[in-house]
Amino acid sequence: MTSTLASPVPAPTSAPLLSARDLRQSVSGRAVLHGIDLDVDAGEHLAITGPSGSGKSTLLHTLAGLEPPSSGHLLWAGEDRTGDREAERARHRLLEVGFVFQQFHLLRGLSLFDNVVMPGLLARTSPRRSVLRRGRELMEQLGVGELAERGVGEASGGQLQRVAIARALINAPRLLVADEPTGALDSAASATVMDALAQVSAAGTTLLVVTHDPEVAARADRVVRLEDGRITGITPPVPEPSAAPPDRAGSGRSQHRAGRG
Template sequence: MSNEVVLELRQLCKVFEPDTPRALQVLFDIDLQLRAGELTALVGPSGSGKSTLLNLMGLLDTPSKGELLIQGQATAALDDTRRTALRAHHIGFVFQFHHLIGAFNVLDNVLMPLMLQQGKPNQEQLEYAHYLLEAVGLADLAQRSAKALSGGQQQRVAIARALVNRPALLLADEPTGNLDTQTADEVFTLFEQFNRETGCATLIVTHDPLLSARCPRTISMLDGRIVS
């Protein structure tokens, strides 16, 4: 498996409302590398900066200082269009809330990132979407409305959707936060499986010590800094 650095953060800082009396620095000089094939947990108390850091990693927000590289490409100088393209091609997201579109069926929800990029998916992409649904145990429900699924099933669809672009980096923000213990365990097992199979760098924000203990690497945050 490649040992390629997928994500690199150099001296990353984030200040909200800079140059105002309300300026608030929430991240301080973050240095971090995530490599292909790594499965990493990001832990820390509420307010420690985990979600802000995840938003920067996913190019959903821009740092106040420092540099963020995706597969060696610096992102600081990119405009919104190029950042969006980089995000669409290299990054998959799974959130605590699945954000599926109830008006669409399960398969169309999985294909949504591709449809937004290019319109109609090609045959190979369609086959891969079916493969992902089979892998998450939902092959039989491809044509079912997304809103007819249980919470655990919806989160499985969200994982398949995050992987349909074959991302180099998979970011998950409390992906089991709304699930019961058994379903959370099953969903986490899927992350382990896909991390192994695809070799994508996987970062999971979790409050669950049982889940973070299953990750080979854990990054701990406190007050906007990486402490271990």
């Protein structure tokens, strides 16, 4: 594997890449997450499991910044980002977080290649030619380079998911989140997609995966089990984090990686 899939190496820090402290979330007035405490180290591959309705996707989306928490604290590399405005969260998502969904969410009016490079062009952090070159390299690395000019309706589910992974990586995010990435695929396509995600993890990108599939979860460094909006188990278990949330300067950072919700 070449370095194409790798994200920029962050500056050394004692803080986890992502931390939740007493994180709570409500959806349509219903409490879904109840006091989640969780640390995710840079470069870690973490799986979130649990029964349907346990809050897995809500937790993933909250950690990734798609929705602000109802209460509690969400920290990025030791900095409390809970109070960020929507414009700040949107920019953070574009540059620092890649998203892979069960149903791909590719735009049918664009070629597969255009789907991949679109977030890179929107970011405007690199010259257009560099974005296009990275898009081609990512598709080649993920085994879908020959599909660049095809449309969404001209590829299999496994191919579409690998295109979606390429799109998620176009801005070299430090965090990749995948919500049931194999849920719509057969076993052969699922294995191919998980091999692709393993490449991403091996290249140093932090990976959070929500899954019902024990084979997908078994590939992770740690597995967090969620039930009724609370963490009920972590495999392997680690010490609980400090209860005090760090301030924006990073004081009081916890050295632990996860705790119970």
